[in-house]
Amino acid sequence: xxxxxxxxxxxxxxxxxxxxxxxxxxxxxxxxxxxxxxxxxxxxxxxxxxxxxxxxxxxxxxxxxxxxxxxxxxxxxxxxxxxxxxxxxxxxxxxxxxxxxxxxxxxxxxxxxxxxxxxxxxxxxxxxxxxxxxxxxxxxxxxxxxxxxxxxxxxxxxxxxxxxxxxxxxxxxxxxxxxxxxxxxxxxxxxxxxxxxxxxxxxxxxxxxxxxxxxxxxxxxxxxxxxxxxxxxxxxxxxxxxxxxxxxxxxxxxxxxxxxxxxxxxxxxxxxxxxxxxxxxxxxxxxxxxxxxxxxx
Amino acid sequence: xxxxxxxxxxxxxxxxxxxxxxxxxxxxxxxxxxxxxxxxxxxxxxxxxxxxxxxxxxxxxxxxxxxxxxxxxxxxxxxxxxxxxxxxxxxxxxxxxxxxxxxxxxxxxxxxxxxxxxxxxxxxxxxxxxxxxxxxxxxxxxxxxxxxxxxxxxxxxxxxxxxxxxxxxxxxxxxxxxxxxxxxxxxxxxxxxxxxxxxxxxxxxxxxxxxxxxxxxxxxxxxxxxxxxxxxxxxxxxxxxxxxxxxxxxxxxxxxxxxxxxxxxxxxxxxxxxxxxxxxxxxxxxxxxxxxxxxxxxxxxxxxxxxxxxxxxxxxxxxxxxxxxxxxxxxxxxxxxxxxxxxxxxxxxxxxxxxxxxxxxxxxxxxxxx
Numbered sequence: 001x002x003x004x005x006x007x008x009x010x011x012x013x014x015x016x017x018x019x020x021x022x023x024x025x026x027x028x029x030x031x032x033x034x035x036x037x038x039x040x041x042x043x044x045x046x047x048x049x050x051x052x053x054x055x056x057x058x059x060x061x062x063x064x065x066x067x068x069x070x071x072x073x074x075x076x077x078x079x080x081x082x083x084x085x086x087x088x089x090x091x092x093x094x095x096x097x098x099x100x101x102x103x104x105x106x107x108x109x110x111x112x113x114x115x116x117x118x119x120x121x122x123x124x125x126x127x128x129x130x131x132x133x134x135x136x137x138x139x140x141x142x143x144x145x146x147x148x149x150x151x152x153x154x155x156x157x158x159x160x161x162x163x164x165x166x167x168x169x170x171x172x173x174x175x176x177x178x179x180x181x182x183x184x185x186x187x188x189x190x191x192x193x194x195x196x197x198x199x200x201x202x203x204x205x206x207x208x209x210x211x212x213x214x215x216x217x218x219x220x221x222x223x224x225x226x227x228x229x230x231x232x233x234x235x236x237x238x239x240x241x242x243x244x245x246x247x248x249x250x251x252x253x254x255x256x257x258x259x260x261x262x263x264x265x266x267x268x269x270x271x272x273x274x275x276x277x278x279x280x281x282x283x284x285x286x287x288x289x290x291x292x293x294x295x296x297x
Numbered sequence: 298x299x300x301x302x303x304x305x306x307x308x309x310x311x312x313x314x315x316x317x318x319x320x321x322x323x324x325x326x327x328x329x330x331x332x333x334x335x336x337x338x339x340x341x342x343x344x345x346x347x348x349x350x351x352x353x354x355x356x357x358x359x360x361x362x363x364x365x366x367x368x369x370x371x372x373x374x375x376x377x378x379x380x381x382x383x384x385x386x387x388x389x390x391x392x393x394x395x396x397x398x399x400x401x402x403x404x405x406x407x408x409x410x411x412x413x414x415x416x417x418x419x420x421x422x423x424x425x426x427x428x429x430x431x432x433x434x435x436x437x438x439x440x441x442x443x444x445x446x447x448x449x450x451x452x453x454x455x456x457x458x459x460x461x462x463x464x465x466x467x468x469x470x471x472x473x474x475x476x477x478x479x480x481x482x483x484x485x486x487x488x489x490x491x492x493x494x495x496x497x498x499x500x501x502x503x504x505x506x507x508x509x510x511x512x513x514x515x516x517x518x519x520x521x522x523x524x525x526x527x528x529x530x531x532x533x534x535x536x537x538x539x540x541x542x543x544x545x546x547x548x549x550x551x552x553x554x555x556x557x558x559x560x561x562x563x564x565x566x567x568x569x570x571x572x573x574x575x576x577x578x579x580x581x582x583x584x585x586x587x588x589x590x591x592x593x594x595x596x597x598x599x600x601x602x603x604x605x606x607x608x609x610x611x612x613x614x615x616x617x618x619x620x621x622x623x624x625x626x627x628x629x630x631x632x633x634x635x636x637x638x639x640x641x642x643x644x645x646x647x648x649x650x651x652x653x654x655x656x657x658x659x660x661x662x663x664x665x666x667x
Contacts, residue, residue, distance in 0.1 A: 197349050198382035200369040202447060203399030216386045 056274060059267035060084060067264045087268030090261075096253035097272070099165055103240075103249055104233040106169035111180045111229045112222065114173070119184030120210075124193065134185075137178045145175065149242055156243055163245050171243060172233040179232070180225045187221030188214070224284040231277045298483045299360025299450040300325045301346060306355035308341055315341040316352070317507035323451075326481040328474075329512075332494040333504035334530065339487045340455055342504070346485065347453050348372045360450045370399070375449040377457045381440040383428045389415070389439055390424040396447035414446035417476060434465045441473070445480060452482045458493065470496060491531045495519060503527050520582075521648065525655035528580050528648065534612065534623040536580045538650070543572040552579055552649075555617050557597040562644045564660045569649065577658065578650040583625040585646035588613065589639040590631060596639035604634050615640070 059067050061076035064083050087093060121127070122134060152171070153162070161167035191214060199209035215222075240252035248256065254269040301323040308316040316338045323329045331339040344350045346357055348369035356365045364372045375396065383392055391398075393414055397407045415421040418438040428436055437457065444452055457473075458466045474497045477484055488494055494501045495515040502512045503526075511523040522528035528536035541552040541559070550566055550573060551558040559579070561569055569577075589596055599622075603614035611630060615622040615638075624640065632638055649658040 192380060192382065194378050194380055194382040195384060197369075198376070198378055198384075199395070200349070201347055201374065201376045202396030202443070203370045205368065205370065208399070213384055213386075217384075 053274065053278075056267055056270045059263070060271035064262075064264040067267055068262065083264045083268050084271070086264055087272070090257075090265060092248070092253050092257075093250075096248045096250045099244075099247055100234055100249040100251070102165050103169045103172060104230045106166060107172035107176060107233040108226050108229045110169065110173040111176050112184075112226045115177060115180035115184045115225065116222065118181045119186075120188050120214075122181070122185040123188035134182075137181055140178045145238060149238075152239075153242055162243065163247055165244075165247050168240060168243050168247070168249065169233075171239045172229075172236055175236065175239065176229040176232045180229055183225040183228065184218075184222055187218050187225070190221070191217050227280045227284045231280050234276055235273065298326055298481060300327075301451050301483060301485065302356075302358040303342070303346065304356045304358070306342065306345060306352045306357065308338070308345055308350070308352050314507050316345065318355075319504075319507070319509050320355075321502055321509060321512065323483060323485060326483055328477060328482075328484045328486065328497065328499045330494040330498035330501045331485060331487045331504055332491060332501050332531075333489065335489055337504040338507040339489075339504045343453050343455055343485060343487045346451070347374055347376050373449050374451045374453055375444040375447040376453040377440045377444045377455065379456045379459060381433075381436045381460075383436050383439050383443075385427065385429050388425055388427055389420065392428065392439055393424075393443045393446050395443060396449075410446045410448065411442075414442040417445065418442045433461055434469070437461060437469065441476075445476075445482070450483065452477070452484045454484065454486045456488055457486075459488070459490070466493075473497070492533065495531070503530065505530075521657070522580070523657050525578060525580075525650050528650075532582060534583050534625075536582055536648070537586070537620075537622045537624075538578045538580045539617060539620040539622065540576055540652070541579045542574075542576050543569055544574060552577065554579065554620075555597065557595075557642075559642055559647065560644060561647075561649070565649060565658070568658050568660045572651075572658070576652050578652055578655075579642075580648040580650055581642055581646055583612065583623045584610075585643060586622070586624045587641035587643065588624055588626045588630060588632075589641060592639055593641060596641045598637060598639050601632055601634055601636050601638055604632055613638070 055072070058073060058076050060083055061079055061081065062073060062083060063078065063080045064086060066073055066077075067083055122130060156162045156167055161170075195213050195217070196206075196209045199213045200206065204212060235251060236249075237251040237255055240249045241255065244252060250269075251273060254266075254273065258266060258269075301321075303319060303321045306316050306319045307314065319338075319342060321329070321342075331342060333339045341350065345352045346359075348364065348367060348371075351366065356363055358364065359372060359374065384395070387395070390411055393411045394407055397410060402410070411424070412421065415424055418441055420435065420438045420442060423431070423435065423439075428439060431439075437460075440457070444454075458469055461469060470493060486494075486497065495518075498515055500512055501515055501518045503510045503518060505526055511518055511527050513521070518527065519531055522531065522536065525538060529538065539554050541554045543550065543552055545551070546553065546558050549560060550569055551560050552569075553559075587596075592598065597617070599615045599617060601613050602616055605612040605614070606628060609628070610625040611628050611632070613624045613626060613632065615624055622640075626632065650656065651658055
């Protein structure tokens with residue numbers, strides 16, 4: 001080996017290392033920047049959702065005087081249930097809350113009862129037009145209900161179903177059914193068909209296999225879908241305003257009174273609209289996660 | 298336990314014929330393996346016997362009873378599924394007891410049967426646990442325990458070992474064979490693994506494109522394949538096939554491969570006579586070819602292309618004209634790639650095949666025709 005090659009071998013590592021280090025620094029910088037921007041966006045989204053919620057909570061538990069004051073406090077001080085009580089004692093609120101519950105429960109029961117067999121059929125059977133039906137269900141979601149407003153009201157009046165709690169429940173069932181069917185279908189699709197076949201070989205009829213094996217495994221997902229129906233119905237306001245006058249649900253009632261009432265009423269109303277959804281979503285969170293493919297692991 | 302008879306079964310999925318006129322008789326207490334490449338219809342046939350998908354034509358009889366149009370639960374068969382199909386929401390005990398509970402078996406009998414099955418599969422300590430966190434091997438054991446506890450007339454197994462890792466598969470294979478032998482269960486076992494088929498079955502039914510090609514004992518399927526497909530599907534390495542031309546040489550009917558003339562055994566002469574002047578295939582297993590390190594009478598000099606040491610043997614790849622030959626030798630046999638060896642083909646070990654149909658040329662067949 002000549003001296004020159006030896007020198008070049010000894011000499012070359014140093015500039016190489018510098019270049020590598022510089023590249024590494026740049027890569028690290030880029031990485032840090034990327035992470036920082038992801039976090040920044042995430043924080044922005046979180047704040048966009050959380051700040052109004054926090055504001056509603058603060059206001060709902062402040063005294064009516066504090067609610068009316070400006071600037072508003074950042075946390076309830078003093079803590080008080082006066083605003084809530086004022087809201088609850090307002091004419092029509094309790095009754096509309098009760099209506100909301102009745103409508104949501106009926107919608108939940110109906111839509112689950114219909115969506116379970118429908119979802120099962122879509123998940124398990126290959127029948128003519130299955131994909132068309134699936135697409136049809138999905139496109140119903142994309143259809144603006146507003147377009148149907150007048151015809152719907154007319155039909156309901158003609159059938160003598162106008163301004164009834166149960167008719168609104170039917171409407172909500174129709175509105176939530178597409179989502180519920182697709183969610184429940186995906187729950188069934190996540191369960192291997194082999195389970196049912198095994199149950200059938202070991203002495204079950206198809207129906208027994210469904211009751212003993214499929215249903216227990218699908219219950220979390222079905223419950224999640226049911227809760228979703230409940231929340232959708234609880235929050236739904238358009239059909240509620242359209243189809244009821246005396247039997248208003250809570251959102252319809254609040255919306256109706258919104259421009260006639262002060263801040264305490266609005267914030268307390270917001271709080272009541274928000275809480276059920278938050279509680280439900282908190283409980284079904286893990287089912288919603290498991291719904292998308294982790295169920296059979 | 299009982300015998301299973303399938304008569305002229307046909308199963309179609311739309312235009313695709315999955316099972317094409319299959320007949321099969323599995324004797325009482327017999328262990329038959331359905332073997333074939335994927336898509337050959339073996340699982341479809343098993344499912345048709347289980348009642349998970351009825352045949353379009355033909356009949357299925359279990360224990361002399363026509364079950365062709367019965368639901369799975371009415372057929373009194375039990376099954377081990379490929380992905381085990383253990384119910385995750387039940388304890389191991391309830392899983393094994395599932396079939397018995399559906400049959401409303403008295404509590405004490407049920408208890409006893411479940412415990413016996415669990416003991417046989419060494420899972421008696423897990424009965425109270427749920428299968429959620431268990432390994433593949435343990436689930437496999439639960440699935441088998443559930444199947445044998447059910448005490449059905451036939452036991453159907455759909456590639457039960459295919460999801461286990463290699464070592465566990467080897468272990469379970471021997472254990473399953475011993476267990477099923479002791480139980481005397483009429484068993485149909487589906488696999489695409491020919492080693493599994495050879496090692497476990499009383500008989501093997503080799504399937505291809507929806508048809509059963511050959512039903513025979515493992516030794517006969519291995520040694521006397523009925524056609525080119527069976528010979529090249531079974532065995533590792535598969536049977537070697539070389540093109541040979543049948544011609545008169547030195548006044549006798551002989552098969553010429555390269556420069557080598559092979560004299561067929563006397564019992565083959567009549568069968569081979571119609572092939573005079575035509576090409577046929579001659580098939581021989583790697584281990585039946587004798588490899589000599591020096592010239593011998595009737596031995597063909599060849600060049601070794603590749604030497605693969607496999608531990609128990611060395612596998613040589615040899616080219617004879619355009620025929621690729623795999624030949625095994627003792628690991629101590631002195632040979633290197635590019636070296637020369639001499640091959641001897643013992644006539645009795647050679648299988649003769651029609652080149653057009655791929656079917657074996659057998660003396661019996663010729664006698665039947667004549």
